[in-house]
Amino acid sequence: xxxxxxxxxxxxxxxxxxxxxxxxxxxxxxxxxxxxxxxxxxxxxxxxxxxxxxxxxxxxxxxxxxxxxxxxxxxxxxxxxxxxxxxxxxxxxxxxxxxxxxxxxxxxxxxxxxxxxxxxxxxxxxxxxxxxxxxxxxxxxxxxxxxxxxxxxxxxxxxxxxxxxxxxxxxxxxxxxxxxxxxxxxxxxxxxxxxxxxxxxxxxxxxxxxxxxxxxxxxxxxxxxxxxxxxxxxxxxxxxxxxxxxxxxxxxxxxxxxxxxxxxxxxxxxxxxxxxxxxxxxxxxxxxxxxxxxxxxxxxxxxxxxxxxxxxxxxxxxxxxxxxxxxxxxxxxxxxxxxxxxxxxxxxxxxxxxxxxxxxxxxxxxxxxxxxxxxxxxxxxxxxxxxxxxxxxxxxxxxxxxxxxx
Numbered sequence: 001x002x003x004x005x006x007x008x009x010x011x012x013x014x015x016x017x018x019x020x021x022x023x024x025x026x027x028x029x030x031x032x033x034x035x036x037x038x039x040x041x042x043x044x045x046x047x048x049x050x051x052x053x054x055x056x057x058x059x060x061x062x063x064x065x066x067x068x069x070x071x072x073x074x075x076x077x078x079x080x081x082x083x084x085x086x087x088x089x090x091x092x093x094x095x096x097x098x099x100x101x102x103x104x105x106x107x108x109x110x111x112x113x114x115x116x117x118x119x120x121x122x123x124x125x126x127x128x129x130x131x132x133x134x135x136x137x138x139x140x141x142x143x144x145x146x147x148x149x150x151x152x153x154x155x156x157x158x159x160x161x162x163x164x165x166x167x168x169x170x171x172x173x174x175x176x177x178x179x180x181x182x183x184x185x186x187x188x189x190x191x192x193x194x195x196x197x198x199x200x201x202x203x204x205x206x207x208x209x210x211x212x213x214x215x216x217x218x219x220x221x222x223x224x225x226x227x228x229x230x231x232x233x234x235x236x237x238x239x240x241x242x243x244x245x246x247x248x249x250x251x252x253x254x255x256x257x258x259x260x261x262x263x264x265x266x267x268x269x270x271x272x273x274x275x276x277x278x279x280x281x282x283x284x285x286x287x288x289x290x291x292x293x294x295x296x297x298x299x300x301x302x303x304x305x306x307x308x309x310x311x312x313x314x315x316x317x318x319x320x321x322x323x324x325x326x327x328x329x330x331x332x333x334x335x336x337x338x339x340x341x342x343x344x345x346x347x348x349x350x351x352x353x354x355x356x357x358x359x360x361x362x363x364x365x366x367x368x369x370x371x372x373x374x375x376x377x378x379x380x381x382x383x384x385x386x387x388x389x390x391x392x393x394x395x396x397x398x399x400x401x402x403x404x405x406x
Contacts, residue, residue, distance in 0.1 A: 001086045004222040009089050012217025015210045016096035020103050021048050023206030027265075028107055030199025031258070031311050033192050035392025036111045037199075037402045043106045043118050051099045054123055059098055060091045062131040069142045069149075072135050093217060094134070101166045102126050107311030108174035109181045112389050115397050116380040121372060129368040130169060133361055137165050143357050145342075155345050157357030158328055160229065161218040163273025163321040164361050171318015172365040174309055175301070180373055181383050183308040185390075191308075197257045204261035208237055211268045215275040228339070229275040233268065236275075236287035240267025243291030259295075262316060266294035269320035274328040279337025286324050286331065294320050325354050 025044035029037045051059075056079050065081070066073030075081040082088055102122035106113075136143040137159050145156030157164060184191055194200060216230035244263025245255040270290035271283055278286065297315035301307050309315065329350040332338035341350050373382070388396045395401055 001089075002222075005220070006086070006089060008222035008226065009093055009217055009220065012213035013089075013093045013096055015213025016093070016100065016217070017048070019207050019210030019214065020044055020096070020100045023203050023210055024100065024103055025203065026199045027203030027207060027261070028110065028311055030196040030201075030203060031107075031194040032110050033392070034195040034403055035394055035401070037195065037394065038398055038400050039115070039393035040106070040110055042115070042398055043110075044103050046119060047103045047106070047122055048099050050119055050123055051102060051126055052095060054126060055091070055095045055098045059127055059131050060094065062127065063098075063134040064090070064094065064139045067140060068135075069147065070135075071132050071141075072139060090220075093220075097134075097162060097166060097214075098126055098130060101130050101162075101170050104166075104170040104313055104317055105174045105177065107313040108178040108309050110310050111393065112184055112383055113181060114381050114384055115393075117376055117382045120380055121376045124372045124376065125173065125369065128372060129173070129365055130165070133169055133364065134165050136361075137357070143360065151356065152353060155342065155350055155353045157325075157353060158277060158332075158341075158350065159273040159325060159357075160276035161215045161272045163269070163325040163328075164357055167269045167272060167317040167321025168325070168358060168361055169365045171314040171316075171321060172362050173369040174313035175307065175318065176366055176369045177373065178307050178309040178314070180370070180377075183306070184310065185386070187308045188302050188306070194258055200258050200261050204264055207268065208234075208264060211237070211272075214268075215272060219276065225276065228279075232275050232278055232280060232283035233271050235280050235283035236271035236290070237264045237267040239284050239287030240264060240270065240291035240294075243288045244295055245291075247292045247295055262312065263291045263295065266290045266316045266320045269317045270294075270324035270327075272321060273325040274331065277328055277332035277339050277341070279339075281336045282327075282331030282338055286327055289327075290320050290323060293323055322358055325358055326351065329354060 025041045029040045032040055058077055061074055061076035062072045065076040135141045137157050140146045142149055143152055143157045145154055147153050211233055212230045215233040216226045219225035241260050241264040245260050248259045249255045267287035267290050270286050294316050297319045298312045301309055301315050329347045332341055334340050
């Protein structure tokens with residue numbers, strides 16, 4: 001691997017880790033109440049540590065070792081079969097994805113979940129749900145172009161950086177967990193607004209910058225593909241920010257800082273699967289639709305279905321990732337400035353493959369999330385008691401407070 005590629009992938013790995021620490025931690029931390037902000041920071045910080053260890057011990061081997069269709073082999077447990085240097089760089093870059101995916105999920109059950117549940121559930125979920133899906137799509141498995149299933153062979157689910165692997169799995173799991181843990185007291189009208197929009201803006205800005213590594217690093221080279229992926233990533237984020245602002249102002253009379261920050265994240269999640277295929281025109285469409293679609297889905301989830309997905313993980317990441325995945329075949333055409341699809345692959349043919357991939361991964365995620373949740377809940381419990389929720393998780397779970405108001 002050329003030195004320039006190595007340097008870029010090292011930089012991209014740092015940028016993706018930066019998305020979780022401190023980007024996502026601050027973004028989520030600002031969205032909760034003051035008495036729970038440290039618990040959110042604690043969740044993100046500890047998940048970065050736990051997922052890193054689990055990835056080295058077993059996760060990387062399950063996701064990227066061997067030629068199995070359903071799961072990797074055990075030849076790389078403890079990284080013993082991984083050569084020094086370039087192979088470790090691949091493991092490092094992919095480790096940062098394994099960190100942020102379960103970290104995204106915690107937004108569904110903040111302010112009412114036990115710390116032990118977060119850690120044990122996330123550990124098992126990464127190994128049992130995330131790693132197999134990563135293998136299916138990126139590791140030569142059943143959803144890849146190398147699939148033994150004729151339906152996917154030669155095409156494969158196109159997902160540059162995780163519209164399916166990261167955002168669909170995290171979003172669907174978040175929805176399941178939000179249903180299983182139940183609503184916060186007073187939801188929806190009695191829940192207090194985010195305590196610190198400044199933290200939300202700072203964290204969102206870090207996510208925006210870090211996403212250049214997320215998508216731009218996924219071509220695994222410092223080349224034109226990386227440039228194109230980074231460029232359309234930025235365009236989609238900016239466009240979604242604008243359309244979210246306009247739609248919010250039309251509906252509610254005012255545009256909010258938290259709104260435009262959330263819209264920007266929706267644009268990033270939506271472009272993630274398609275950044276390797278679409279051009280600037282496609283990015284404008286993906287981001288523009290995401291800013292409205294994801295905003296409306298928040299209302300559907302919370303108002304129509306009365307599900308307390310506290311920080312809108314499903315509506316923003318799940319729906320955003322699915323939208324970008326399904327839009328990819330139509331917007332990748334050369335006439336719109338895209339890179340095109342594979343030789344002999346039609347737009348509708350690829351679209352059907354994309355739909356099938358999303359459905360398979362969503363069903364698998366629902367089943368594994370429910371089973372893991374039931375097991376972990378039986379072992380350590382899931383939800384805190386009402387007194388703990390009233391006092392706040394910062395003091396009751398961690399013995400600290402974010403702000404000294406005396």
